[in-house]
Amino acid sequence: MIQIFPSEFMDKTPNKSQSSLLGIFINILLPVLILDYCSAGPANPLERPEGESFWHIGPVWSLVIALSLPLVYGIRSLAVSRKFDLMSGVGMAGVLLTGVISIFVIGPEGRIHSATPWLFAGKEALIPLILAAAVVVSRSTGTPLLNMFIYTTELFDVRRIEQTVAANGEEQAYQSLLANSSWILAGTLVASSVGNFFLSLSFMSSVIRQPEAEQQVAYNAAIGSITWWGFLIIGIPILAALVFIMTRLIKQLGRLTGLSRNELLLK
Template sequence: MDKTQSGSRSSLLGIFINILLPVLILDYCSAGPANPLERPSGESFWHIGPVWALVIALSLPLVYGIRSLVVTKKFDLMSGVGMAGVLLTGIISIFVIGPGGRIHGATPWLFAGKEALIPLILAAAVIVSRSTSAPLLNMFIYTPELFDVRRIEQAVASGGRERDYQRLLASSSWILAGTLVASSIGNFFLSLSFMSSVMRLPAEEQQVAYNVAIGSITWWGFLIIGVPILAALIFIMINLIRRLGKLTGLTRDEILLK
């Protein structure tokens, strides 16, 4: 199996474990009593209650991220971001779920702030890291696994185009940062909308609705925010390939690793 096939399977597995499976658990397993030992007769076996549904749904991406770290023996930024998001969701949930399942009135703003914070931090890190030896652009897009960076930089040096090369990387970093800022804004309003709807429900329905809202934020965030961001990243990559070709005189096959 080549690296492309392996990477594709790993990406699909990551989407399933980090997004699809937690959403399904939160949507379909949150019904039932908060205490599974109090299950009434006739209750469906998959209705494990809001507490255990939330615990299991949050544990899946956390365990997957830790397993990836142990197996690959290297830190993956996106896995780390995913684990940070899961931990923050867990911490917020501990403090906002009150007696009888009532959700604290500040929950929509706390959750919206959490969802907006991570991409905003990443955007700032992309800008700050531009002048360091390890810019985040190289981790997101301009990676040595995709681009023949050594050959590109040799061609740049031989043509005396170092300044133009740095300008190209800087502009790509700004586009990436802008994409992350747009994601932050989208995440904020999406989360605020779903969590605000939870607060309008009776107290006894709020905890189950809170779980469902987390699943909805995850799923719709992937569809209406994640997919456009992916398209933006593809645009940045295509733009990089095109402009690097003009800058270095290399062909597309020479720029990219096979």
């Protein structure tokens, strides 16, 4: 999942919007291009036939480089910000799980284990499902995940909002609004989990049907397809849902506090 903000907030968060675009390029577009166009070539990275195109580095190196890009980007982001970012951590966890699965499912001569579709589909479904559970559980803690995804102190003037809510005697309605927003966010993540599962299962099942000599290249292409199509048919609707939750928050907070949108949001 990539953090993105609706256009009405872009002027308030230029650095975050630029970071989001860079994250899309490094975490999605570049790995997909590498997996799609560079996986041809010898399965053994030490062999290189005469006349092979220089960008055909083989399925092994293509997979290693494609997985390394988001991992290095996530580590760099953590080092620069000097604080743990949940989404960077989730992204790195996904990359590491893909690497671990790849080590175990790629057999001799590039043959892919028959259990790969179910393993990969389970991995793709697991992370958003864990996040959904964390969103629900964190409601009873001092740091609900809603505050990290949407209702952040970088966007909303939370202190002013809470002071106004208390002055208006609307604490119960305020907590109910945040709880409902958390449930909508959790439901969105559950829907993402289901979508990820079936998308991954479909692409990886086609790999197993390929001739054994072509399976590793097909496996790389399937990872690229899952990344790209997952962004298009799952990621974009999730971003739309996040924008809906944020817009709903602004509208309902305005009703509870009497504050305008400019007063609710930090300038």
